[in-house]
Amino acid sequence: MDLRTLGHEIAERLLPDAAPATGWWVPAALLVALVVVALPPAWRLARLAVTIVHELGHASVGILLGRRFTGFVVSADMSGHAVTVGPRRGFGRVASTWAGYPAPALVGAVLVQIALHGWAPTALFAALVVLVLSVVFTRTLHTLAAVLGTAAAVGALWWWGSPVLTAVLTLAGGVFLLLGAWRHLGAVIRRGGRGDDPAQLAALTPVPGWGWTLCFAVVLAACTWWAWTALAPHLLDLI
Structure with missing residues (x-):
């Protein structure tokens, strides 16, 4: 394959196309996401994706607000943390700390919209670029392997x-991130500690931890509603 042919192949995969007609693939994608979130063995492996998006959410908002992103870690237990350097207090620190829990829900809702409107290949390429760029910010071998493995799956x-x-797995991935965001938030509500984001935000602001948890829930609910506005017509067409 010469460079011209390769460039043509890449361009074809970047352009949006008509999404597949409503059919079995929509409920199949929903079922896949539900099974992965509900089954503990599958969730223990797949929640890695939620953690990566969570940490990159911290990093992205921090960078946008002038903080310097120095790296992130995904631990063997699938927890993680991202480090941005800047003022210890202030709006930038609060916003970057806040951005973690909403990030998987927002990305999930966007993927649902994209999958149902023909933009899945373009979105996958964008995700691949973000993952490849984030490799240089990994700080442990486990994190590097997690990011490279995810990038390889997205690229393939x-x-x-x-x-x-592509539409099935993009839709399934979007629904999975949405459900995973709720599951992560539920874990914080049940057994949150001093190191979790609501507690850190409470230390940085006058708002108590439960207020930040409620704020996360409102954002997750809004993302879920937005995803549902795209899903509902397809499901109703099948009934």
Whole structure:
């Protein structure tokens, strides 16, 4: 394959296309996401994606607000942390600390919208670029392996996946991130500690930890509603 042909192949995979017609693939994607979130063995492995998006959410907002992103870690227990350097207090620190829990829900809702409107290949390429760029910020071998493994899976789907398979897995990934965001928030509500984001935000602001948890829940609910506005017409068409 020469460079011109390669460039043509890449361009074809970047352009949006018509999403597959409403059919079995929509409930199939929902079922896949529900099974992965509900089954403990599958969740223990797949929650890695939620953690990566969570940490990159901290980093992205921190960078946008002038903080310097120095790296992130995903631990063997699938927890993680990202480090941004800047003022110890102030709006930038609060916003970057806040951004973690909403990030998977927002990305999930965007993926649902994208999958149902023909933009799945473009979104997969964007995700691949973000993952590849984030490799330089990994700080442990486990984190490096997690990011590279996720990037390889996304890249393989983008390059070799059929339109239906790409739409199914993008939709399933979006619903999974949404549900995973709720599950992560539920874990914090049940057994949150001093190191969790609501507690850190309470230390940085006059707002108590439960107020920040409520704020996260409102944002997650808004993202879920937005995703549902795209899903509902497709599900109603199948009934």
